[in-house]
Amino acid sequence: xxxxxxxxxxxxxSLGQRALADGTMIPYFSLKKEIGQNQKxxxxxxxxxxxxxxxxxxxxxxxxxxxxxxxxxxxDAINDLAYEKKEPYSSKKRSIDSYAKxxxxxxxxSSFTMTINTACxxxxxxxxxxxxxxxxxxxxxxxxxxxxxxxxxxxxxFFSMELLSTSKPKPFAEDRDGLVLGEGVGAILLGKExxxxxxxxxxxxxxxxxxxxxxxxxxxxxxxxxxxxxxxxLNVTDITAxxxxxxxxxxxxKAEMNAIxxxxxxxxxxxxxxxxxxxxxxASGVLEIAYLLQNSEKNGTIMCNYFGFGGNNTSLILRxxx
Amino acid sequence: xKLYIKAYSSYTLNDExxxxxxxxxxxxxxxxxxxxxxxLALYGGQLLKEKCEIKKDDELYLTSGVGNADIVQKTNxxxxxxxxxxxxxxxxxxxxxxxxxxxxxxxxxxxKNIFQISDNFTYINTLISAYASMLNSKKDAIIxxxxxxxxxxVIMKRVMGLExxxxxxxxxxxxxxxxNPDGAIAEIEFGLDENSTCKTEDKPHETYASYIVNxxxxxxxxxxxxxxxxxxxxxxxxxxxx
Numbered sequence: 001x002x003x004x005x006x007x008x009x010x011x012x013x014s015l016g017q018r019a020l021a022d023g024t025m026i027p028y029f030s031l032k033k034e035i036g037q038n039q040k041x042x043x044x045x046x047x048x049x050x051x052x053x054x055x056x057x058x059x060x061x062x063x064x065x066x067x068x069x070x071x072x073x074x075x076d077a078i079n080d081l082a083y084e085k086k087e088p089y090s091s092k093k094r095s096i097d098s099y100a101k102x103x104x105x106x107x108x109x110s111s112f113t114m115t116i117n118t119a120c121x122x123x124x125x126x127x128x129x130x131x132x133x134x135x136x137x138x139x140x141x142x143x144x145x146x147x148x149x150x151x152x153x154x155x156x157x158f159f160s161m162e163l164l165s166t167s168k169p170k171p172f173a174e175d176r177d178g179l180v181l182g183e184g185v186g187a188i189l190l191g192k193e194x195x196x197x198x199x200x201x202x203x204x205x206x207x208x209x210x211x212x213x214x215x216x217x218x219x220x221x222x223x224x225x226x227x228x229x230x231x232x233x234l235n236v237t238d239i240t241a242x243x244x245x246x247x248x249x250x251x252x253x254k255a256e257m258n259a260i261x262x263x264x265x266x267x268x269x270x271x272x273x274x275x276x277x278x279x280x281x282x283a284s285g286v287l288e289i290a291y292l293l294q295n296s297e298k299n300g301t302i303m304c305n306y307f308g309f310g311g312n313n314t315s316l317i318l319r320x321x322x
Numbered sequence: 323x324k325l326y327i328k329a330y331s332s333y334t335l336n337d338e339x340x341x342x343x344x345x346x347x348x349x350x351x352x353x354x355x356x357x358x359x360x361x362l363a364l365y366g367g368q369l370l371k372e373k374c375e376i377k378k379d380d381e382l383y384l385t386s387g388v389g390n391a392d393i394v395q396k397t398n399x400x401x402x403x404x405x406x407x408x409x410x411x412x413x414x415x416x417x418x419x420x421x422x423x424x425x426x427x428x429x430x431x432x433x434k435n436i437f438q439i440s441d442n443f444t445y446i447n448t449l450i451s452a453y454a455s456m457l458n459s460k461k462d463a464i465i466x467x468x469x470x471x472x473x474x475x476v477i478m479k480r481v482m483g484l485e486x487x488x489x490x491x492x493x494x495x496x497x498x499x500x501x502n503p504d505g506a507i508a509e510i511e512f513g514l515d516e517n518s519t520c521k522t523e524d525k526p527h528e529t530y531a532s533y534i535v536n537x538x539x540x541x542x543x544x545x546x547x548x549x550x551x552x553x554x555x556x557x558x559x560x561x562x563x564x
Contacts, residue, residue, distance in 0.1 A: 021401050021402065022405070068417060070394055071388070071389060071394065073481055074388060074389070074391055074394050074477075074481055075394060075398060077477050077481045078391070078394060078395045078398055078477055079398070080480075089476070089480070090480070091479055091480045091482070091483050091484055091485070091486075092481075092483045093441060093442060093481070093483030093551075094388075094441075094481045095387060095388050095389065095439050095441050095444075096389065096439055097439045097440050097441040098441050100441070101441040101442070110514070111443075111514075111554045112440075112447060112450065112514060113440060113441065113447075114439075114440045114447055114451060115438060115439050115440070116437070116438045117389070117417070117418030117438065117439065118418070118419040118422075118435070118436060118437055119417050119419055125436060129436070129438075129451055129454070129455065132455045132457070132458050133450070133451070133454045135454070135457070135458060136323075136453065136454035136458075138323075138450055138454055138514060152401070153398075153401060153408060153413075153416070154413075156401065156408040156413070157408055157410070157413030157414075157416070160407060160408055160409075160410055160413065161410060204434050204436075205432060205433050205434055206382070206419075206422070206423060206426050206431070206433070206434070206435030207432035207433075211414060211420065211423055211424075308419075309414065309417055309419075309420070310417055310419035310420050310422070310423040310435075310437075311426070311435070312419055312423070312435060
């Protein structure tokens, strides 16, 4: 049994605006205290949430990050060398995982670190990977971080796909008109010690019809939800609530609603979170679970859905008991 | 931790082969909207497919030392140097798992699909992750380890921590892994932390350990491979099953 021992969250409190590279303003949920798009600020933001969930037995604790971010280290190297020809030449092994590697060193954690990059399912998949590592005895505990900070490039991509709302997110609403992006950093500590919150398990796959969306029937979502139930040895009637992916987009919300109707003859309570913190892409797996635990007093068994670009779909199942 | 290797494929990029043309003509794959990083991953996958059966629910792990630097460079140039709008498929190709999506499609896979990076021990940590996942799912897994050197290669050398005059290569290496020894060509053992005072030489690409494993498989030889970073080392042992 792998439990959620503690969690920490830093995300938006209210909807604001951010500017794209060409000056276009878009609705956006920013961090409570805005951070810059640079390695140092990003590192400090992750460090802040990790420091609040550190266990006593750090050397047996892995650190995994889930993010859809492109690599700022890489951007810097490109800017410095391809455009500016900065001299003298210097080098240091860097990748998107360097944040995890440096934090592991700073806090004395296990040298096993990993950064998962599967778009909107990134940190949800990181939670499943962490659970597997604990169950296999590779580590005793794992800190899973969900990370997403404002990126003009990523935001421009969503803007050019006409997926962004011009007003506010309205997940599952009839008058929904798109998603609103958000940034956030959260951390969840997993381990085998007793806790009121259990990560029972889940399922992840890559079977979407196209690289950017699931089919309108929601068949891909049906499969991932059913396999998650099967893996957790649960029936549909055991699920008391669903934390839906519910981005507020026309097509994907419809697909998820259709899928939920197919899996659950009697629909459990549906919870949507993106109207409060925006779509935090790769961070949403960790952030939305932390947000849910922080803001919901009801006990029960909750299915948490995440459907992303690159055909990646994940359903996690949690038990909250106290 | 121990797994069995059922099949492998390796390809190191050279000027003799037009991979995109080969993917289109020989393997009848749609290469539109993809870039050279994705094509290299697809090509290695097709070479593996020629050697073993790939099941639709096999798990896929794709790892890379740095990722697709070429597309980061291209999108940055468009947006910040040329003030051009971001092209839709460049945006899609920026996502790490776009490559693993196309690999899965080309191999008929619909199961678990993870794109991950792990500094300095990227291949061995991926083996560990795959092992932990397979213990739970009881499924086979395919690991694709790849590095693609963009131009100018000094960018990659800088983020790989290499000397400016180091030689770097683009390479893709696959293994099909199983918990079941039936039909295996080798067993592979690996572990987590060991303290070390050793130093190792610069690698020509970050996932070099995967390439070395495949060389041992090709030569039907046993292998002990050690990778060191700072004060830690990871060891891989490959034992050929003759």
